[in-house]
Amino acid sequence: METARLNEIVESYPTPTGKILGILEQVQREDGYLQKDVLKTLAEKLEVPLSELYSIATFYSFFTLEKLGRHVVTVCMGTACHVRGAPALADTLKALLKVEEDETTQDGKFQLTTADNDFTVTSARCFGACSMAPVLRVDNKIFGYMTPERIPAVLKQFGWEEDTHQNA
Amino acid sequence: MTIQITINGNPCSSEAGESVLTIARREGVEIPAFCHDETLAPYGACRMCLVDVVSGPKKGVTTACTLQAMDGLEIITDTPEILRLRKVLLELYLAQAPKSKTIKALAAQHGIKKTRFAKKVHPEDPLQGQCILCGLCVRVCRDIMGAGAISYIGRGQFTEINTPFYEENDACLGCGACAQVCPTQAIAFEDITGTRVMKSWSETKVPLKQCAACGNYFAPVPFTAYAYEKLDPAIRDEIRDLCPDCRRKEMTRKAILLRAEGVGR
Ligand code: SF4
Ligand code: FES
Ligand code: FES
Numbered sequence: 475m476e477t478a479r480l481n482e483i484v485e486s487y488p489t490p491t492g493k494i495l496g497i498l499e500q501v502q503r504e505d506g507y508l509q510k511d512v513l514k515t516l517a518e519k520l521e522v523p524l525s526e527l528y529s530i531a532t533f534y535s536f537f538t539l540e541k542l543g544r545h546v547v548t549v550c551m552g553t554a555c556h557v558r559g560a561p562a563l564a565d566t567l568k569a570l571l572k573v574e575e576d577e578t579t580q581d582g583k584f585q586l587t588t589a590d591n592d593f594t595v596t597s598a599r600c601f602g603a604c605s606m607a608p609v610l611r612v613d614n615k616i617f618g619y620m621t622p623e624r625i626p627a628v629l630k631q632f633g634w635e636e637d638t639h640q641n642a
Numbered sequence: 643m644t645i646q647i648t649i650n651g652n653p654c655s656s657e658a659g660e661s662v663l664t665i666a667r668r669e670g671v672e673i674p675a676f677c678h679d680e681t682l683a684p685y686g687a688c689r690m691c692l693v694d695v696v697s698g699p700k701k702g703v704t705t706a707c708t709l710q711a712m713d714g715l716e717i718i719t720d721t722p723e724i725l726r727l728r729k730v731l732l733e734l735y736l737a738q739a740p741k742s743k744t745i746k747a748l749a750a751q752h753g754i755k756k757t758r759f760a761k762k763v764h765p766e767d768p769l770q771g772q773c774i775l776c777g778l779c780v781r782v783c784r785d786i787m788g789a790g791a792i793s794y795i796g797r798g799q800f801t802e803i804n805t806p807f808y809e810e811n812d813a814c815l816g817c818g819a820c821a822q823v824c825p826t827q828a829i830a831f832e833d834i835t836g837t838r839v840m841k842s843w844s845e846t847k848v849p850l851k852q853c854a855a856c857g858n859y860f861a862p863v864p865f866t867a868y869a870y871e872k873l874d875p876a877i878r879d880e881i882r883d884l885c886p887d888c889r890r891k892e893m894t895r896k897a898i899l900l901r902a903e904g905v906g907r
Contacts, residue, residue: 522790
């Protein structure tokens with residue numbers, strides 16, 4: 475994000491220091507993530523410690539520190555979904571979208587983006603839709619009763635194309 | 643305004659609005675507490691200081707540190723319910739900070755040797771498996787020192803304390819106030835010739851200041867800048883860039899000179 479645009483966002487609030495969440499939310503929406511440099515500039519501008527902004531950015535799952543793809547596929551890893559097969563969904567997604575995990579974070583979360591930047595696969599805790607477990611979310615759409623077999627059809631709705639070479 | 647409150651049946655006088663934990667400590671009543679420091683605002687994070695309010699506007703179990711004294715307040719610090727809750731907390735702390743001697747000792751005092759909860763173990767933890775997330779280091783760094791070099795990262799059971807992006811942070815003054823307030827001695831730093839290395843805070847390095855007289859390193863540069871700014875200019879000029887030892891010598895020398903002059907006159 476350009477500094478000019480950041481200034482605009484900050485100045486749109488009469489009391490920016492009380493509106494840190496709002497500002498970060500706007501940046502996340504426009505950039506798709508919270509860039510380190512943007513956070514640093516913001517910390518200086520608002521005169522709040524960078525540690526505080528980083529703390530907020532890592533607390534709310536709405537914020538990400540790495541760029542997201544055009545579509546975000548979120549696998550619910552809540553208890554109900556986990557029990558009903560969420561790990562298999564995650565594995566299938568990773569295989570289909572050809573994203574590899576270089577390392578799993580200690581909390582078992584992952585966020586992987588395809589090389590063409592079309593898709594990001596990530597995990598989250600309970601969506602509150604356990605009755606339809608296991609649940610997938612693509613952008614703002616929820617897909618319940620998911621099975622690995624149904625995933626390609628879902629992805630196709632979002633412009634994914636099956637790699638035919640591999641199947642041959 | 644002076645008021646009366648009752649702790650474990652004993653009347654104590656205090657100021658209205660004082661923290662009940664502060665009063666209890668002054669009266670010699672022992673209440674375990676991890677997240678309270680008299681220089682900081684009550685926080686109520688660690689939950690160790692639970693007491694039972696038996697007479698007051700809101701009866702029941704609450705944290706003593708955040709409880710404000712008012713006339714007629716009556717509390718008990720060791721009901722069976724309080725002891726039961728404390729034991730659960732200690733079990734949780736044994737899981738959160740399995741390496742902490744402080745926690746182990748207090749748990750043992752309460753007859754707790756084991757925890758039913760999954761212990762947090764990761765060998766590379768910069769806080770050495772001893773952090774109980776009381777937040778004192780974060781608050782002293784931000785609210786007292788004005789640096790804000792560290793904060794909470796993440797949330798829930800994965801919360802950690804460290805510098806933003808787990809990178810060296812030049813906001814750190816190297817003062818070590820964090821290590822000073824830490825109830826479990828989780829924070830490590832080391833002075834290696836001329837540099838203070840904050841091992842727990844992503845290896846943040848802070849240069850040390852050399853004494854103008856003897857050449858010994860005596861305090862982190864940013865911290866002395868912070869301290870000198872707070873000092874009366876007259877005193878500041880007098881202590882200049884001397885280490886405490888040389889400062890003492892210098893003052894003695896001056897005093898002797900003054901004397902000598904007086905005698906000479
Ligand atoms: S490092 Fe020490 S002072 Fe800081 S939160 Fe952990 S236990 Fe508290
Ligand atoms: S556990 Fe997945 S929606 Fe609740
Ligand atoms: S000292 Fe009261 S909650 Fe920590």
